[in-house]
Amino acid sequence: MRSQMHLTLILFVVSVAILLVFGRYSVVELPGGVAFHSGDDHMITQRVAWNFFSTGRPEFNPGEAVAANTSLFWPIILSPVYAIFGLQNAVMAVITLSCVLSGLTIVLAVRLLESPLAQAVAAVFLTLTASFLYLGPTAWEHIPQTLLVTLAFLGVLRASQGQRLPVVPISSLWLMAAAFLVRPDTAPLVALFVGTWFVTERNYAKSKSYLILAGLCVAPLVYLALMHAFYGEFVPNTAHLKVQGFRESVQLGVYHVTSSRAGIFPLLLLVLLLLRPRDAGAAFVSLAGLIQVSYVIAIGGDVFFGGRFFIVLLPIVTVTLLRELEWRSSSAFIRRGVLAALAFVAMVSFAQFLTRPNNNAIAEQVRIADALSGRIAPQDGSVGLHYLGIGYHLPAFHVVDFLGKAEPVIARSPAKFGPLGHNKWDYDYAFSAYEIAAFPFPAFRVDAVAQPDYAPPDDLDLLGPWMSAAYFMSTAKTHTFMRPEVFGNSPGGFGLFVRNDLLDRFGDLGAN
Secondary structure: OHHHHHHHHHHHHHHHHHHHHHOOOEEEEEOOEEEEEOOHHHHHHHHHHHHHHHHOOOOOOOOOOOOOOOOOHHHHHHHHHHHOOOHHHHHHHHHHHHHHHHHHHHHHHHOOOOOHHHHHHHHHHHHHOHHHHHHOOOOOOHHHHHHHHHHHHHHHHHHOOOOOOOOOOHHHHHHHHHHHHHOHHHHHHHHHHHHHHHHHHHHHHOHHHHHHHHHHOHHHHHHHHHHHHHHOOOOOHHHHHOOOOHHHHHHHHHHHHOOHHHOOHHHHHHHHHHOOOOOHHHHHHHHHHHHHHHHHHHOOOOOOOOOOOOOOOHHHHHHHHHHHHHHHOOOHHHHHHHHHHHHHHHHHHHHHHHHOOOOHHHHHHHHHHHHHHOOOOHHHOEEEEOOHHHHHHOOOOOEEEOOOOOOHHHHOOOOOOOOOOOOOOOHHHHHHHOOEEEEEEEHHHHHHHHOOOOOOOOOHHHHHHHHHHHHHHHHHOOEEEEOHHHHOOOOOOEEEEEEHHHHHHHOOOOOO
């Protein structure tokens, strides 16, 4: 028992350390100190958390009832961190918390394996997957969701040992209800848990079961009531942003599941299904995996790397697969071969991760936000953004989201060309509805439009959001573009469009 605790502690420390050292987040040196930036989408949630701490309302722009955050409760849960840390240090504190939650999820899952070697290899494998390297340090709500769902499945797997049908403990139901509150797209898995619990062990014939069901219904009712109270609607703004035809969604979803963006989860699930597990718990996990894949296909997949919609089941599918292989193979040589293969895949994944280029776009825009906030004031106008998470570094400014996540009119506009969730924009509307003082923009797009032989297509929507913005600004003449170099950025990187009447505020930097 003591040796198991020592192993668990060692694996936990190793996992957290790897995520903190190699995980994907940004540390940006500024003239006045250091700025931290997690995953850009999580930084949207982080700004909502700051505003909830400051105003008592979970809004991206104070006074605007728009659910730019995909989770209602996660920013509320995170908001007390600002009572201890400052605006920037809070981000690093939350990144550390996220790594701790990720490490805890991993070590709790691998404890299900019997062999210490299998536990160690599985823990390192999970830590080095693209899913955890990309998402583990972000503090995105997928991380607490994954911890809660993993705990719920562990309860099922332990209770189902030796049983003909899966056994769902009541504690697992409450854990899934909590996961739903953290991220409502847990709903398909919640339905599996509740349905399985209700029809097995004759729970449908027990009066107490209906009291438990009534208690579980409190979670969605509270969520819907608070969503309506805060935002006047029941779904986040991204639900409108991603609306499209079912056929198009399925096509995009299938493409995502079969691409590298989905991570290694689909392959692990496929191997588990090919093994045709007879254990009730493993069959339950397999069914959950199929439900999750079906859900991801139905919603059109995702544009992000790391398989964020699959990380929720990645730990439990991994250990279930390894446990099946442990049980089926009497040969120690074969078992070690499987673990060696898993370790090799982990190393390849890690090498690919390390060789991917750094996201300089984040660091460059953080530097611009720092320079901007010292030269213009909130009353001068809004700041426009395509990377909405950069708004965290401009807490006093009203932010206009060019891609619609925090802008309800754009979110409800017709879809145009581009990946799902990033295919809606309307610069005519944005610049007429808001007084935009400045916005970061990549210089190579500006330079492309400025070429003498540049000719836009007849259908400007085919340009995509970035080139559409570059072409729009080339004809508007209301803003002047400041080159990236004056902010210390790379020549083709991010510069800043500044409204002409504010250009003199940047005289110490210079403008092109």
